[in-house]
Each structure stands twice: as structure tokens, then as C-alpha cells.
Amino acid sequence: MATIAAYFRYPGEAAAGPVQREYWDQKPDPYQLRPLPCEDVYLYCKKVDNSRVVREADPAARRKCVRAVVTSLAAAMFLMVLMLPDALSMIAGYQIHSLARQREGLIQERARLELEEAALLTPRRLQELARDLRLLDPDSTRIVYLSPKADSTVALNVGAKKRRASR
Amino acid sequence: MRGWRRDGFAGEVHAGTPSNRLLLLALLGLLWAVLILCRLVYLQIVSHETYSRLADRQQQRTFRIEASRGAILDRSGHPLALSVPVNSVCVNPLRVPDPVLASDILARVLGVDRQELLEKIERAKARGSGFLWVKRKITPEESDRLRSLKLEWVEFRKESQRHYPSAPLASHVVGTVDFQERGNLGLEQSMDEVLAGRAGSVKMVTDVLQRGVEHMATDAAEPGVNITLTIDERIQYVVERELAAACERHRAASGSVVVMNPYEGDILAMASWPPFDPNEPPRTPKDYQARFSHPVSIPFEPGSVFKIITLAAALDSTNLRPDTLIDCGNGTFRMYGRVIHEASRGYGTITAAEVLAKSSNIGAIQIGLKVGEKRLLEYIRRFGFGKRTGLPLPAESPGTVRDLKYWGKTSIGSIAMGHEISTTAVQLAQACSVIANGGVLVKPRLILARQKPGEKPVAEPVEPPRRILKPETAITMRRMMEGVVLNGTGKAARLPGYTSGGKTGSAQIFDRTAKRYTHLYNGSFVGFAPVTNPAVVISVTLNGTRLYGGVVAAPVFKAIAMETLRLLGVPYDVPETAAPEPATEEETIDVAIASLSRPPDDISAAPAMPAPEPAPETPQATTFMLAAGPVVPSFEGKTVRAVLEESFAAGVPVEVIGSGVARAQLPAAGSPLGPGERVRVYFK
Numbered sequence: 001m002a003t004i005a006a007y008f009r010y011p012g013e014a015a016a017g018p019v020q021r022e023y024w025d026q027k028p029d030p031y032q033l034r035p036l037p038c039e040d041v042y043l044y045c046k047k048v049d050n051s052r053v054v055r056e057a058d059p060a061a062r063r064k065c066v067r068a069v070v071t072s073l074a075a076a077m078f079l080m081v082l083m084l085p086d087a088l089s090m091i092a093g094y095q096i097h098s099l100a101r102q103r104e105g106l107i108q109e110r111a112r113l114e115l116e117e118a119a120l121l122t123p124r125r126l127q128e129l130a131r132d133l134r135l136l137d138p139d140s141t142r143i144v145y146l147s148p149k150a151d152s153t154v155a156l157n158v159g160a161k162k163r164r165a166s167r
Numbered sequence: 168m169r170g171w172r173r174d175g176f177a178g179e180v181h182a183g184t185p186s187n188r189l190l191l192l193a194l195l196g197l198l199w200a201v202l203i204l205c206r207l208v209y210l211q212i213v214s215h216e217t218y219s220r221l222a223d224r225q226q227q228r229t230f231r232i233e234a235s236r237g238a239i240l241d242r243s244g245h246p247l248a249l250s251v252p253v254n255s256v257c258v259n260p261l262r263v264p265d266p267v268l269a270s271d272i273l274a275r276v277l278g279v280d281r282q283e284l285l286e287k288i289e290r291a292k293a294r295g296s297g298f299l300w301v302k303r304k305i306t307p308e309e310s311d312r313l314r315s316l317k318l319e320w321v322e323f324r325k326e327s328q329r330h331y332p333s334a335p336l337a338s339h340v341v342g343t344v345d346f347q348e349r350g351n352l353g354l355e356q357s358m359d360e361v362l363a364g365r366a367g368s369v370k371m372v373t374d375v376l377q378r379g380v381e382h383m384a385t386d387a388a389e390p391g392v393n394i395t396l397t398i399d400e401r402i403q404y405v406v407e408r409e410l411a412a413a414c415e416r417h418r419a420a421s422g423s424v425v426v427m428n429p430y431e432g433d434i435l436a437m438a439s440w441p442p443f444d445p446n447e448p449p450r451t452p453k454d455y456q457a458r459f460s461h462p463v464s465i466p467f468e469p470g471s472v473f474k475i476i477t478l479a480a481a482l483d484s485t486n487l488r489p490d491t492l493i494d495c496g497n498g499t500f501r502m503y504g505r506v507i508h509e510a511s512r513g514y515g516t517i518t519a520a521e522v523l524a525k526s527s528n529i530g531a532i533q534i535g536l537k538v539g540e541k542r543l544l545e546y547i548r549r550f551g552f553g554k555r556t557g558l559p560l561p562a563e564s565p566g567t568v569r570d571l572k573y574w575g576k577t578s579i580g581s582i583a584m585g586h587e588i589s590t591t592a593v594q595l596a597q598a599c600s601v602i603a604n605g606g607v608l609v610k611p612r613l614i615l616a617r618q619k620p621g622e623k624p625v626a627e628p629v630e631p632p633r634r635i636l637k638p639e640t641a642i643t644m645r646r647m648m649e650g651v652v653l654n655g656t657g658k659a660a661r662l663p664g665y666t667s668g669g670k671t672g673s674a675q676i677f678d679r680t681a682k683r684y685t686h687l688y689n690g691s692f693v694g695f696a697p698v699t700n701p702a703v704v705i706s707v708t709l710n711g712t713r714l715y716g717g718v719v720a721a722p723v724f725k726a727i728a729m730e731t732l733r734l735l736g737v738p739y740d741v742p743e744t745a746a747p748e749p750a751t752e753e754e755t756i757d758v759a760i761a762s763l764s765r766p767p768d769d770i771s772a773a774p775a776m777p778a779p780e781p782a783p784e785t786p787q788a789t790t791f792m793l794a795a796g797p798v799v800p801s802f803e804g805k806t807v808r809a810v811l812e813e814s815f816a817a818g819v820p821v822e823v824i825g826s827g828v829a830r831a832q833l834p835a836a837g838s839p840l841g842p843g844e845r846v847r848v849y850f851k
Binding site: 089096097108112114 | 251252330332372380382403733
């Protein structure tokens with residue numbers, strides 16, 4: 001056993017007396033380590049076999065233990081409930097941020113498409129297309145102007161729609 | 168703990184009882200707690216502000232939310248100017264790990280100069296600057312390429328880029344913006360506050376990667392208002408095409424055209440030549456010159472077109488009638504020692520209508536003298552000359568109309584034929600609208616409606632028109648101006664299928680270097696069509712031509728009017744006949760001889776007349792709300808004579824069917840009369 005006494009080769013109880021005295025009486029060897037304080041105190045471990053010992057039932061301690069565990073769990077749950085809104089808010093924040101970026105991208109895309117559409121529908125381009133396709137302005141004899149009606153309706157189909165509705 | 172000594176002593180090794188040791192431990196714990204508490208008090212109460220500020224700086228970021236600039240649309244909703252969000256790239260030079268590598272990567276992706284960028288980064292790093300623009304307003308492709316590299320030291324900032332998809336269409340009206348999207352020309356400048364909106368900001372709690380986690384406070388951006396113009400893109404295109412062709416054909420220095428609805432004052436098209444592309448910044452002095460808006464900002468001596476004002480004033484205020492004879496002599500006229508000639512030959516004695524049709528200078532002077540200086544000036548002011556029209560465009564010129572005390576002895580002669588006075592093309596169109604709409608002065612307008620994003624468009628309020636001429640005077644003037652097109656100097660403005668009226672003008676241009684009038688002209692034509700119920704008024708001016716208004720400007724009027732009337736769906740009001748024979752040169756000469764006039768330098772030396780106070784509204788004016796044309800009166804129960812008198816006074820053309828007393832009419836009383844329409848009255 002590695003005790004301090006054994007380590008310093010202390011002879012033990014059996015050799016007490018002359019050896020011990022001799023030890024203390026002898027002149028100090030300059031090459032020997034000097035004794036540690038309380039070196040004469042040594043410890044030993046007693047071998048105890050508890051394998052056959054049955055633990056006595058202690059309902060009070062068990063209750064205490066269960067109570068401690070439940071309390072800890074409740075405290076943990078309480079803390080989690082306290083922190084849950086913040087956590088959810090953080091997750092929602094990330095989602096909002098992501099959706100905002102997505103929205104910005106879509107707005108940008110829409111603006112780009114509107115610009116493209118406007119550039120495709122300019123009168124200059126339409127005229128060039130019409131020229132390429134050899135389209136012509138309609139002859140004046142093929143233009144029919146709608147004469148206004150007494151009830152201030154101009155389009156001819158308005159009256160027809162009314163007639164259909166009355167039937 | 169028990170122990171043994173070598174001397175055989177066995178007992179407690181350490182001194183003290185458990186309660187003492189516990190007490191000691193408790194004291195130590197208490198001391199520790201007190202220390203912690205003190206520290207907490209120090210951190211959270213004493214130094215609260217400091218640490219709170221530090222934490223905010225680390226965790227919170229304020230992002231600027233740019234307000235998108237409002238679009239400018241034509242009257243059918245087609246965009247003439249709109250903004251597209253784009254990305255700009257910046258870096259924090261202090262966070263750039265390897266400037267050489269960084270500049271190499273950025274130069275390859277963004278196409279910037281590598282060496283220049285490297286120098287910029289190193290300079291910024293040396294002076295401790297934490298921000299550096301790398302490239303602004305990059306393309307979406309460049310943005311995607313750079314994002315895919317996932318460089319954590321590169322930041323993207325949202326900006327906005329202005330585009331003019333139909334450029335150079337209506338560029339002088341729409342205007343331009345600078346690099347920071349602040350208007351610097353046209354409507355972009357004058358309506359900048361409305362279009363720009365207001366930028367907002369959002370304060371966010373961010374994580375370590377600068378991603379937003381929580382919104383702290385948001386000051387929402389107010390996007391700019393969309394503006395719908397009265398301009399019709401199709402008509403504008405036709406106008407610019409015809410103006411450019413005419414200016415190039417006649418080598419004009421500049422030109423301008425205004426197309427206007429005479430009843431509501433809507434400017435349907437306004438063009439200036441030379442054109443410019445608002446998508447490109449100006450580089451040369453020529454580019455800057457091209458940005459002048461001639462119809463609004465550059466006044467000119469109108470010449471003979473101004474004779475319509477002289478004639479209208481005479482018809483309205485004297486006993487002059489279209490058939491009143493005027494002695495124009497043999498082509499020369501002496502006035503206070505100065506001699507004035509007709510532009511071509513002497514006309515002898517002709518009617519007032521012929522004075523206008525042939526554009527007789529001597530006839531105009533005589534009619535001007537009949538009106539008198541004071542009354543002529545009053546009518547000039549009534550027609551809106553010498554005063555800005557109020558269009559929302561920057562640098563609008565009021566023109567030059569001098570007060571009576573600055574008139575010379577021969578000024579009345581000069582002004583009667585359009586010299587010693589300067590006007591803009593818009594003012595001429597406004598004046599011609601008075602004759603076309605039956606005698607009321609309408610304010611020209613360019614903005615039809617404003618629309619905040621997500622809201623309904625709000626129509627721009629219309630100022631009530633003001634009556635300045637008797638209706639019968641306006642109707643008479645229309646007939647006389649029709650005579651100009653049918654028999655006078657404006658034959659080139661005759662339209663197949665439509666009646667039209669107008670007046671040509673050719674004013675000599677004053678050479679400021681040589682100090683004399685040259686033989687270069689401001690060739691103009693101001694007219695309307697159809698005559699019975701005009702749908703449009705068109706003013707055309709080509710500056711610095713060698714030919715007359717009847718040759719250079721009248722054909723432009725014709726081309727524009729034909730296309731415009733077709734686009735507006737105005738039905739023919741006369742049979743479609745073959746084009747008249749081309750007028751001879753003598754027939755088109757309408758030069759307002761400037762020998763009587765004082766040079767413009769003298770005119771400009773005299774102070775311009777202060778803007779007159781608006782005349783009080785007459786009850787007639789308030790009831791004359793023109794939706795699309797004149798309001799049809801009720802003719803029921805009236806005789807043919809009474810109906811004709813009333814229709815003439817109201818400026819409403821009628822078609823008499825039958826005889827006796829009016830029993831029915833079409834359209835019904837109270838409804839607006841469309842362009843080119845007439846009222847059918849059935850008598851029984």
C-alpha cells in the first residue's frame with residue numbers, strides 16, 4: 001500500500017522503540033530528505049466487505065430525492081417555458097428576414113420585367129415590327145365610326161347587351 | 168477523520184467544530200455573493216449606459232430603406248420613366264484579408280480596373296476607413312456571380328436605377344435624374360419631391376453573420392407617387408417623328424410642336440428638336456443644348472401667327488366683320504417715317520378675312536390701329552401672353568410683352584403682325600385653343616392624375632376656364648382661319664377628310680452679331696381640326712429655316728393632325744378628296760416684315776410686363792365646364808332662327824332637319840358634344 005510511511009520506508013509499529021529512537025537520534029544525513037511535518041501520522045485503509053450488507057429502506061430519503069428531481073425538472077421546464085417565446089421569436093425573425101429578402105428579390109424581378117415589357121412595347125419598335133410584317137393603316141373606307149345614341153351610349157354592343165338582358 | 172501518531176496518540180487531527188467550519192464557509196459564500204452583487208450593481212446600474220450602448224452597437228443595426236421613385240406614365244398607363252432596384256457593391260477595407268487577392272477577384276467579376284481598385288483598398292485601409300464603394304449599380308448577372316463566391320467581406324447595398332424605356336420619346340417633358348436619382352430636368356426636376364418619396368429605416372437585432380433576427384423599430388419608407396401625364400405616347404411618337412423629319416429636311420436649328428386638347432387643356436404631345444437620350448448623361452456642349460425645352464423655355468417672335476390675336480381683338484371689340492373692307496394699298500405703308508412693305512405684292516382693297524388668309528402685313532397694321540394700343544395690349548394679356556402658363560416644368564418662359572409706356576410709335580404696327588413681342592409654342596397653342604373652344608382660356612396641363620402605390624389614382628384638379636372672347640367672335644375666327652387653309656397661305660395644312668383652320672407665320676430672326684434682321688425665319692403654323700368642333704390644337708414652329716411657315720410648318724401640322732385625329736377616333740367631317748394642288752411660293756409668303764420693328768435687344772432692355780392679375784370669374788365661366796366638348800343646349804320649342812342664333816353663340820354646330828318648331832334633338836340637351844360632331848335638330 002502506498003502510504004506516506006511506506007514511501008519513506010518507515011518501519012512501522014512493530015519496529016517502534018530502538019529503531020525509532022535510532023532514527024531520531026542519528027545525525028542528520030545531508031543527503032536524506034528531512035521529515036515532513038506530521039510524518040509520524042500515517043493512514044491505512046481497512047478492508048471492509050459490504051457485499052452482504054443490505055441497504056435499509058429509507059422512504060423519507062427517497063421522497064426527498066424524488067422531490068428534488070421533480071423540482072429540478074419543473075424548474076427546467078419553467079425556464080424552458082420562459083425562454084420559449086424568445087426562441088420562437090428568434091426563429092420567426094430569421095424566417096421574416098428570409099421572406100423579406102425573397103420579397104425584395106421578387107419586387108426587383110417584377111420591376112425588371114416591367115421595364116422589359118415597356119421596352120418591347122415602344123411605338124418605335126411596334127412600327128418597325130409593323131413595317132417588317134408589311135402591315136398597313138386601314139383604308140378610310142374600312143373605318144366605321146360609331147354614331148352616338150340618344151341615351152348617350154356610344155358602343156353599339158351596349159344596346160345589344162341590354163336587349164339580351166331584357167329578353 | 169481519525170489519525171494515529173507514532174507516539175500512539177489517536178484523536179481529532181484538526182482543530183475546530185463542524186459548525187465553525189460551516190459558518191466560515193457561509194461567510195466566504197456570502198462575501199463572494201456580495202462581491203458579485205457589487206459587480207452586478209456596478210455593471211448594470213452604474214455603467215448601464217456605457218455597456219448598453221456597447222451591446223446595442225454590437226447587436227443592433229439600422230438599415231436604410233430606400234423609397235422607390237414613382238413612375239411617370241403616359242395617359243394610357245405606358246411607362247415613360249421607371250426605377251428598377253439594383254445592387255451596389257462595397258467592402259470594409261479593414262476586413263479585407265488580402266487586398267491583392269480581393270482586388271483580383273472583384274476586378275474579374277465586376278470588370279473594374281484591378282490596379283485602381285487595389286490602390287483604393289490600400290489607401291482606405293491606411294487611413295482606417297471602414298467603407299469603400301467597389302462598383303455601384305451592377306447588373307443582375309454581376310450580382311449573381313459575386314454572391315455565388317460567398318465572400319464574407321463583400322457587402323451589397325440596394326440602390327435604384329432610373330430607366331426611360333421609350334427614350335428619347337417625350338424626353339424634354341419627362342426630364343432626367345442625376346446619379347443619386349435627383350431630378351435635374353423636366354418633370355423629374357419640378358416634381359422631384361413627389362416622385363422621390365421618403366426613405367425609411369429599420370432597426371434590427373442581428374446575429375454574428377449580420378442576419379436580421381428581430382425588428383426593433385421600423386420607420387416605413389413612403390414610396391414615390393406615380394404620375395400619369397396627359398401625354399399620349401402614340402401621338403408623341405408621331406409628333407417627334409414628323410418634327411425630326413421636317414427639321415432635317417429644312418435644316419432648321421431647332422423646332423417645337425405642341426398638341427393640345429382645346430377644351431380641357433390637356434397637352435397630348437410636346438416635342439422639342441434636337442432630341443436627346445435621357446438614359447445617357449450629357450458629354451458635349453451640344454448635348455447640353457439639346458436639353459433645352461423649346462416649346463416651354465425658348466420664346467421667339469411669332470410673326471404672322473400673331474395676326475389671329477389682332478383680328479380676334481378687332482372682331483371682339485370693334486365693328487370689324489370678316490367682310491369689312493381694308494385698304495392695303497399698293498403694298499407699301501408709311502408709318503411715322505418708316506415704310507413697311509407687304510411680303511409679296513400689294514393686295515389693294517380686301518376683306519378682313521382675306522387679310523388673314525393672305526397674311527397682309529399692311530392689313531394687320533390697319534386693323535391693329537383700329538383696335539388701339541391699349542385694347543390690343545389688353546387682349547394680348549387676356550390670351551395669356553407675357554405670363555407663364557403654369558405647366559409644371561422648370562424654366563418656363565413667360566415670353567416678352569412690354570407695358571404700354573415702353574411701346575414706341577410704331578410698336579402697334581409691329582405687334583399687330585407679331586414682332587416686338589415674344590411667345591413660346593405653348594402660349595401660342597393656348598391662345599389658339601381659345602378660338603377653337605369657343606372663347607374660353609384654358610390652362611394647359613401635363614399631369615392627369617397622381618397615384619400613391621396601392622391606392623387609387625387621384626385626378627388632378629382642373630382650373631375652371633375663363634371666358635375672354637365672345638363665342639361668336641371665336642366661331643367667326645374659326646371660319647376665317649379655315650379660309651387661311653382653304654384659300655390662303657396655309658394650303659399645305661389642308662386635311663383630306665377633315666376641315667381644318669390655322670394661321671401660318673414667318674418671323675425674321677434677328678442676328679445679334681450683325682445687329683440686323685436676317686432672311687432666316689421662325690416658320691410657324693398654329694391650327695386646329697376639325698373646324699366645327701375642334702378635337703386638337705397644334706402649334707408647329709421650326710426655327711432658322713430659309714422657307715416660310717406655310718411651306719415648312721403647315722405640312723408638319725397636316726401629318727400630325729391626320730394621325731392624331733385617327734388615333735382619337737374623330738370621324739371625317741368632309742368627303743375625303745384628293746390633296747389640293749401645291750401652293751405657289753407667292754401664295755405661301757407670309758413674312759412679317761421686321762423693318763418696322765425695334766430689334767429684340769431694345770425690347771429686352773425694356774422691363775417685361777408684370778403678370779396681370781387673373782380676371783374675376785364670370786358666372787358663364789363657372790358653368791362652362793368642359794368634359795369633352797361644348798355642352799349641348801336645349802333647343803326644344805324654339806324656331807329655326809332662334810336655334811341658329813343660340814347655337815352660334817354657344818359655338819355648337821347644328822344640322823337643321825325640317826321646318827317649324829324644334830321637337831327633338833340629338834344628342835340630348837346637357838350632354839357634351841364630341842369632336843367633329845354636330846347637333847341634329849328636328850323641326851316639325
